[in-house]
Amino acid sequence: MASRYWVVSLPVHDSASSLWNRLQDQIxxxxxxxxxxRFNIPNLRVGTLDSLLALSDDLxxxxxxVEASSHKIRRQIEDLERVSGVDSSALTVxxxxxxxxxxxxxxLSLFVCFNNNVRFIWDEAKYPTMSPLREIVDxxxxxxxxxxxxxxxxxxxxxxxxSQLNAINRKQSGxxxxxxxxxxxxxxxxxSSENLTTLLAIVPxxxxxxxxxxxxxxxxxxVPRSSKNLFEDNEYALYTVxxxxxxxxxxxxxxxxxxxxxxxxxxxxxxxxxxxxxxEKLVQDQDNLRSDLLQWCYxxxxxxxxxxxxxxxxxxxxxxxxxxxxPPSFLASVLSPNVKSEKKVRSLLEGLCDSANSTYWKAxxxxxxxxxxxxxxxxxxxxxxxxx
Numbered sequence: 001m002a003s004r005y006w007v008v009s010l011p012v013h014d015s016a017s018s019l020w021n022r023l024q025d026q027i028x029x030x031x032x033x034x035x036x037x038r039f040n041i042p043n044l045r046v047g048t049l050d051s052l053l054a055l056s057d058d059l060x061x062x063x064x065x066v067e068a069s070s071h072k073i074r075r076q077i078e079d080l081e082r083v084s085g086v087d088s089s090a091l092t093v094x095x096x097x098x099x100x101x102x103x104x105x106x107x108l109s110l111f112v113c114f115n116n117n118v119r120f121i122w123d124e125a126k127y128p129t130m131s132p133l134r135e136i137v138d139x140x141x142x143x144x145x146x147x148x149x150x151x152x153x154x155x156x157x158x159x160x161x162x163s164q165l166n167a168i169n170r171k172q173s174g175x176x177x178x179x180x181x182x183x184x185x186x187x188x189x190x191x192s193s194e195n196l197t198t199l200l201a202i203v204p205x206x207x208x209x210x211x212x213x214x215x216x217x218x219x220x221x222x223v224p225r226s227s228k229n230l231f232e233d234n235e236y237a238l239y240t241v242x243x244x245x246x247x248x249x250x251x252x253x254x255x256x257x258x259x260x261x262x263x264x265x266x267x268x269x270x271x272x273x274x275x276x277x278x279x280e281k282l283v284q285d286q287d288n289l290r291s292d293l294l295q296w297c298y299x300x301x302x303x304x305x306x307x308x309x310x311x312x313x314x315x316x317x318x319x320x321x322x323x324x325x326x327p328p329s330f331l332a333s334v335l336s337p338n339v340k341s342e343k344k345v346r347s348l349l350e351g352l353c354d355s356a357n358s359t360y361w362k363a364x365x366x367x368x369x370x371x372x373x374x375x376x377x378x379x380x381x382x383x384x385x386x387x388x
Contacts, residue, residue, distance in 0.1 A: 218251055
């Protein structure tokens, strides 16, 4: 499956069918492994030369935006599928796999191939061919902009819930200095009365002997032998200590001076149940948002990709008029040469252009105003589309 295609148009001097036959013949003889498909462009409204020149200045920028939006949604789909643990599914446009758009396996889609002929199905209802080209381009970019903005909102909502869930998980799996202790401490570990209270001390593992030998003397009124080890991680140990409530603040200060951390904690079954329900709700919200976002991305990718192909049709038409003049007489096609055969294919395409025209473009180093084909200058219209 190719991920990069050339969209080119050649000037027609005799007939489009004879030029197409010559192009097929040259490719089959000298670059037989290069897929070649004919790209039929509808009869669009030409407008004035000034309007075409003004439009051409924006085509490359607009194409970059639409292409980037397509790639952004595709990457989002890949990320969501990976996180969800689902098998990657073939992306589609109008029910047809994108990867099949430019292959002979296609039967009916945005690109339909019959005997290496790509029939572009223009959406007349969405983009009337009699509309000015500028209006069509603006409609495409407006649609894609709306989808792009919607994607940002949906991703932000999903990431917000995901961040909340990650924060809770970090508290539950982090070190004892920061993690939630409610799933470690049990009711029987705590003493709480009018006079007595139990504190929780976070003790570095290498200081446990120091803690056990000194906690009873950090302040007055500490219950002897009341400290109990509840839990240990790689860095710290969690100890309880029971003392009179009125000296708790003094104990905290003395413990801190010795390098021990007293964690604020109050055992509450109601609070623990509330945190559990909150966690379950966040997990459910994350799963629902991820599923909804993934389905939205599937649909939106098809819409953006379809819009992108309409844009490519407008771009080929506009650049061909500016390059070859009026009336419109050009042959548009789509090719996907491998890296090794690119130079050969360029030479074949150049050979099918007017020889004088080819000589002019070889000698011309500077870009010509009004023509926005990417890459090096060629005596024919050419630009690249990257599917991924």
